[in-house]
Amino acid sequence: MARPNGTGDRNALTEQLGRGLGSFEVVLYASVGLLLVAAGILVLAGTVSGLVRELHRGAGAVDVAVLVLDRVLLALIVGELLYTLRFVVRTHEIAVEPFLYIGLIAVVRRILIVTAQLERGAPAGRALTNILLELGILGLLVPALAGAVFLVSRSRRSPSLSESAVTP
Numbered sequence: 001m002a003r004p005n006g007t008g009d010r011n012a013l014t015e016q017l018g019r020g021l022g023s024f025e026v027v028l029y030a031s032v033g034l035l036l037v038a039a040g041i042l043v044l045a046g047t048v049s050g051l052v053r054e055l056h057r058g059a060g061a062v063d064v065a066v067l068v069l070d071r072v073l074l075a076l077i078v079g080e081l082l083y084t085l086r087f088v089v090r091t092h093e094i095a096v097e098p099f100l101y102i103g104l105i106a107v108v109r110r111i112l113i114v115t116a117q118l119e120r121g122a123p124a125g126r127a128l129t130n131i132l133l134e135l136g137i138l139g140l141l142v143p144a145l146a147g148a149v150f151l152v153s154r155s156r157r158s159p160s161l162s163e164s165a166v167t168p
Contacts, residue, residue: 033082044075051068070116073109077102097156100152110134111135111142115135
């Protein structure tokens with residue numbers, strides 16, 4: 001029996017469109033995942049290369065440590081992005097907490113870089129004001145992001161705690 005106004009055709013078209021978009025989504029996520037894996041490998045290779053170059057050049061221990069720590073934090077950001085992508089593919093939900101961790105790692109990484117720039121030579125005038133302002137804002141971002149992580153993880157645990165308290 002034919003449906004009035006072609007609603008059967010619309011439903012079939014909507015279903016086909018949904019399947020096509022779902023397939024594209026899988027291809028897109030797989031591509032992003034492969035690019036993140038490539039980025040992670042390049043970060044690790046660049047870290048080893050930079051470490052060897054700095055040691056060969058006779059750089060100071062602080063410079064080598066800053067380079068390694070900067071690259072390790074960058075690798076952690078890539079790893080956290082991969083984890084988030086896997087979580088989204090597995091659950092079909094976007095979680096806030098991994099992005100907060102990525103932000104926290106990125107802020108700590110930037111603080112490290114700015115502090116290392118100050119170690120190499122303190123600028124004067126407007127440049128010093130800009131660096132100090134950036135450090136102040138970054139310093140405020142750390143507890144803000146840490147507080148957001150705490151609140152998100154607490155809100156995720158709260159429903160199960162409140163349900164167990166209500167149930168006799």
